[in-house]
Amino acid sequence: SAVISQKPSRDICQRGTSLTIQCQVDSQVTMMFWYRQQPGQSLTLIATANQGSEATYESGFVIDKFPISRPNLTFSTLTVSNMSPEDSSIYLCSVEERGSGSYEQYFGPGTRLTVT
Amino acid sequence: GENVEQHPSTLSVQEGDSAVIKCTYSDSASNYFPWYKQELGKGPQLIIDIRSNVGEKKDQRIAVTLNKTAKHFSLHITETQPEDSAVYFCAPLRWGGAGTASKLTFGTGTRLQVTL
Numbered sequence: 001s002a003v004i005s006q007k008p009s010r011d012i013c014q015r016g017t018s019l020t021i022q023c024q025v026d027s028q029v030t031m032m033f034w035y036r037q038q039p040g041q042s043l044t045l046i047a048t049a050n051q052g053s054e055a056t057y058e059s060g061f062v063i064d065k066f067p068i069s070r071p072n073l074t075f076s077t078l079t080v081s082n083m084s085p086e087d088s089s090i091y092l093c094s095v096e097e098r099g100s101g102s103y104e105q106y107f108g109p110g111t112r113l114t115v116t
Numbered sequence: 117g118e119n120v121e122q123h124p125s126t127l128s129v130q131e132g133d134s135a136v137i138k139c140t141y142s143d144s145a146s147n148y149f150p151w152y153k154q155e156l157g158k159g160p161q162l163i164i165d166i167r168s169n170v171g172e173k174k175d176q177r178i179a180v181t182l183n184k185t186a187k188h189f190s191l192h193i194t195e196t197q198p199e200d201s202a203v204y205f206c207a208p209l210r211w212g213g214a215g216t217a218s219k220l221t222f223g224t225g226t227r228l229q230v231t232l
Contacts, residue, residue: 001162033219042205043160043222092159096218103148103211105220108160 002027002095004108012114013083019112020079023093028073030096034066037090037110046091049076083115118143122206126128129196132232137226139206140188146208149182149189150220154203164191196230203227 003026013019023032034046046066047055055068069077080087090110097104129135139149147168152160156206166173166180173180177196180203182189189208194199207220 017210042225043207043220044178045187045219048219103209103218104165105150105209105218106162106164107152107166112157 001104002029002097002106004093004095004106006091006093006108006111008113009109010114012116015084017083017112018081019024019083019089021093021113022075023076023078025074025095030032030073032067032070033094033096033105033115034076034078035092035094035107037089037092039076043092046078056068080113083113085115088113088115117123117223118146118205118208118210118225120141120208120221121162122204122226124226125224126227126229128229128231129179131196131198132195133197135193135200135228135230137189137191137204138188138224139190141206141208141209141221143208143210144185144187145210145220146187148209148211148218149180150207150209151178151180151228152222154205154209154225156202160205195229196204198230198232201228201230 005024007022010022032049035043037043038041045058046061047057051057051070067079094107121140123138139212141166150165152165154160164180173208176184209220211218
């Protein structure tokens with residue numbers, strides 16, 4: 001399975017600022033995903049990032065707030081812009097692996113963001 | 117969209133006992149049924165999955181059973197150990213074709229506590 005790393009692992013930020021989270025995969029993947037996990041909650045998909053095209057955002061998430069870059073097949077960034085305390089969450093990237101008749105999705109360790 | 121519910125939300129068992137978590141979904145076209153384990157401070161880890169053409173799958177102490185007619189699947193953990201303590205998520209998915217993103221919809225989560 002793919003090995004995924006994220007930077008930073010955690011951060012404390014002031015409201016009104018922005019933070020860019022990096023996601024690195026040890027193999028080339030087509031689709032990468034960004035999720036948000038609010039404290040004590042389940043995971044919610046923010047957007048899907050396909051290399052070479054604009055990210056596709058889920059309902060309730062917009063590009064101005066969560067711009068995403070996907071410059072190559074092993075890397076992606078998510079920016080949380082103009083942060084407020086409500087953005088305090090764990091942000092996770094994931095990748096899918098497809099084989100002949102198989103499908104699996106793997107997750108990075110997450111970035112724990114606290115906005116004060 | 118897919119509506120996914122898990123029961124129970126919390127589960128406490130004694131070491132050595134069995135644990136069962138049930139996941140109910142709404143999208144009859146879902147064809148891939150994974151379970152994830154999330155330990156404190158970590159990203160979700162894929163522990164077992166099943167496809168729609170299979171009724172049961174076992175991997176050592178864990179198993180997953182699927183009832184497509186009733187639209188539910190369950191995680192079974194036997195001979196539980198303290199290291200099984202974590203939050204477990206189901207995430208049914210409609211596996212799309214090549215070039216299409218397949219989105220996981222996460223359940224509400226079950227916190228499993230294995231006591232000595």
